[in-house]
Amino acid sequence: MISVQGVLLLSAWIPAMLVPVCAQGQSYPVKPIRMIVPYAAGGATDSYARVFGPKFTEAWGQQIIIENRPGAGGNIGSAVVAKAAPDGYTLLLNTSGQAIAPALFRKLPYDAARDLQPVMMLVRGVQVLVVSAAVSANSVKELVAQIKERPGTFNYGSNGVGSGPHLAGELFRSLAGVDVVHIPYKGDAALTPALLGNEVQFAFLPAAAATPLVRAGKIRPLGVASATRTTFLPEVPTIAEAGVPNYDLSTWAGLFVPAGTPRDIVQKISNEGVRMIKLPDIQKILANWGVETLGVGVEGFEVRYREDIAKYARLIRDAGIPQED
Numbered sequence: 032m033i034s035v036q037g038v039l040l041l042s043a044w045i046p047a048m049l050v051p052v053c054a055q056g057q058s059y060p061v062k063p064i065r066m067i068v069p070y071a072a073g074g075a076t077d078s079y080a081r082v083f084g085p086k087f088t089e090a091w092g093q094q095i096i097i098e099n100r101p102g103a104g105g106n107i108g109s110a111v112v113a114k115a116a117p118d119g120y121t122l123l124l125n126t127s128g129q130a131i132a133p134a135l136f137r138k139l140p141y142d143a144a145r146d147l148q149p150v151m152m153l154v155r156g157v158q159v160l161v162v163s164a165a166v167s168a169n170s171v172k173e174l175v176a177q178i179k180e181r182p183g184t185f186n187y188g189s190n191g192v193g194s195g196p197h198l199a200g201e202l203f204r205s206l207a208g209v210d211v212v213h214i215p216y217k218g219d220a221a222l223t224p225a226l227l228g229n230e231v232q233f234a235f236l237p238a239a240a241a242t243p244l245v246r247a248g249k250i251r252p253l254g255v256a257s258a259t260r261t262t263f264l265p266e267v268p269t270i271a272e273a274g275v276p277n278y279d280l281s282t283w284a285g286l287f288v289p290a291g292t293p294r295d296i297v298q299k300i301s302n303e304g305v306r307m308i309k310l311p312d313i314q315k316i317l318a319n320w321g322v323e324t325l326g327v328g329v330e331g332f333e334v335r336y337r338e339d340i341a342k343y344a345r346l347i348r349d350a351g352i353p354q355e356d
Contacts, residue, residue, distance in 0.1 A: 059119055059296050060119065061093070062120065063093055063094040064087070064121070065095075065098050066080050067098050067112050067123050067124070068098070068124050069106070069107060078320070079153060079154065079284050083304070083313075086307045086313070090307070091303070104128065104132065106132060106141075109123060109125060109141060110140040113140075113142075113147055113289060114289070117291035118292065119293070121288065122287070123288070124285075126156075126282060126284045127156075127284075130143070130342075130343055131193065131339075131347075133340055134346075134348065135347060137354040144340055147287045150286040150287055150301050151305060151327060152283050152331070153283075153304065153308060153325065154322040154324055155281050155283050156237060156283065157237070157255060157281055158237060158238065158282070159235065159236055159254070160233060162251050163227065163231070163232055163250060164227075164248070164251065165229040165232070166229075171274045172273065182210035185232045186232055187212070187214070188215075188226060189215050189234065190215075190216055190219050190221075191216070197352075198280065199280045200235060201346055201352070205349060214231050222234060223236075233253075253270075254269060254270035256269075256270055256278070262318075286300065288300070298329060301329040309324075309326060
């Protein structure tokens with residue numbers, strides 16, 4: 032039985048024990064922060080870092096040092112963060128490729144689910160199912176019907192094996208139950224002319240890239256690949272709305288920290304990111320880049336990240352996409 036004196040000592044000791052934990056998040060950050068971008072400078076992911084990094088500096092008075100660590104499909108930079116000290120001073124800005132990597136690569140130098148803590152989702156990238164002008168289908172249902180009438184004769188293009196457009200096509204193949212042929216190209220610069228020339232009959236293009244071609248009448252949009260419509264082509268239904276139930280495959284860019292980072296620090300980074308994503312200048316910049324702002328906090332991003340890892344694993348396995356070394 033604990034004496035009254037023991038209770039008093041215990042009650043005094045517990046708050047003293049908790050103070051450093053609480054103070055840690057309140058005082059953070061007290062030194063510069065590294066933001067690792069696992070891709071080369073000048074790309075889309077790097078551009079996000081160059082926009083958000085200075086905003087964190089303005090808010091916290093500590094420099095954000097952006098460090099590009101490209102290689103191995105983003106896995107080198109991700110491994111740097113996964114193995115860093117879990118103190119909030121090393122951030123990772125990565126894309127949904129982070130959720131694809133566990134299934135696409137035979138062996139990773141880290142555990143994507145266990146070693147990285149999702150912090151917040153910054154932006155959503157939306158893909159649109161488009162057909163070449165030579166295809167007569169005016170809706171997703173019509174396209175599915177035409178493919179089923181002539182199985183194996185429709186080609187769809189992507190900008191590479193394991194890319195977002197490739198996986199979007201494989202999900203369409205699976206859920207719509209169609210027999211189509213995948214033709215990978217080396218990037219968007221090669222894919223777009225192939226679509227315009229009807230080398231491939233359909234493809235999944237980023238909404239911002241598809242919109243000017245749609246407005247010019249060079250391609251026809253049939254459905255949006257995400258769960259909700261896009262602001263770029265608001266008149267185009269989602270693929271699920273258009274006749275393929277449960278279709279949803281949007282991309283994202285978000286922040287991560289090493290697993291084990293104190294929760295109050297994770298929450299502080301998340302809250303600041305959610306705040307800055309709503310700033311008018313940020314909204315304008317990202318709209319011009321063709322992405323939609325999300326500002327999904329830590330809890331929502333944790334759920335989405337786990338779901339995406341499982342979804343891509345099933346998709347890559349079912350499609351028989353070979354793993355890379």
